[in-house]
Amino acid sequence: MSETLKVNVERPGGNVAVLKTDGYINNSGGELIAKEAYTLLGEGTNRLLLDLEKTKIVNSIGISILIEILEKVLDQGGRLAFCHLTPTIDKTFKIMGLAQYARIYESPAPALSWLRGESE
Amino acid sequence: MSFDRREVHLEIPVAPEMEIAATALVSALGEWMQMERDKIEEVKFALVEACINAFEHSGTPDRKVAIDFLLDPSGEIDGRAALQVGVSDGGHGFNPANVPQPEMMTKLKAPRKRGWGIKIIESLMDDVRIESSPQGTRIIMRKYR
Incomplete structure (x- = not known):
């Protein structure tokens, strides 16, 4: 029974990157996402989409690490969006107030449009 | 009188x-x-939070956490069908009143971003009680069907 997280990074162009997660976002999963995100931020890629289509469960430690990523993205004048959240992850993020500082979308296309500044 | 409650211990x-x-x-x-x-997913998330709270903060000396499930499909307890989950540890206890309510605006700039567990549990479950003493903590969470 291992829920070890995997992260796949895609670069659709510009200063936008998509991080696709697969598995449980706990402390180790969150750290793995952070490692990839901070590498991207270090390269000037500060508009990030976290696609959680293959993540069905998270915990508050993992989400706290996502908040650290959000803080760094905002500090660099970037944007952070999420897509493909399960109803419970979506509800949890809204309970925590994450949706006030990061956008939540059902699918990647409108998220990428917002990250590129093509829509508000 | 019908009796349709089931208990599972783990x-x-x-x-x-x-x-x-x-x-x-x-x-x-x-x-x-x-x-x-x-x-069901909301109960799972709440259980995860209750478990990791016990893992991280209880200081349970036997390094074990007990979980009990009470199925009440016919509403024997309070007239509403519910799944109740209790998570217990033998740790040092805490005062729930001393746990600060986390706020995203504050947490974004704070060095410590954690402390969301109880807020998540209370938001996802329909009824939550925390019983804590120096002999341990038990959190009882109910979700109505």
Whole structure:
């Protein structure tokens, strides 16, 4: 029974990157996402989409690490969006107030449009 | 008089991802009770939070956490069909009144971003009680079907 997280990074162009997660976002999963995100931020890629289509469960430690990523993205004048959240992850993020500082979308296309500044 | 309550007891060690093992039982019991999928998922999330709170903060000397499930499909307890989950540890206890309410605006700039567990549990479950003493903590969470 291992829920070890995997992260796949895609670069659709510009200063936008998509991080696709697969598995449980706990402390180790969150750290793995952070490692990839901070590498991207270090390269000037500060508009990030976290696609959680293959993540069905998270915990508050993992989400706290996502908040650290959000803080760094905002500090660099970037944007952070999420897509493909399960109803419970979506509800949890809204309970925590994450949706006030990061956008939540059902699918990647409108998220990428917002990250590129093509829509508000 | 009909009696249709079922109890299941589980003990897990304080170890990585044991909380996920416990959520498998929530799925099975919730489905048996014909609870909606989204509600089952909310119970699973709340259980994960209760377990990791116990793992991280209780200081339980035997490195174990007890979980009990009470299925009440006919509303024996308070007239409403519910799945109740209790998470107990033998740790040093805490005063729930001293746990600050986390706020995203504050947490974004704070060095410590954690402390969301109880807020998540209380938001996802329909009824939550925390009983804590220097001999341990028990959190009792109910989700109505």
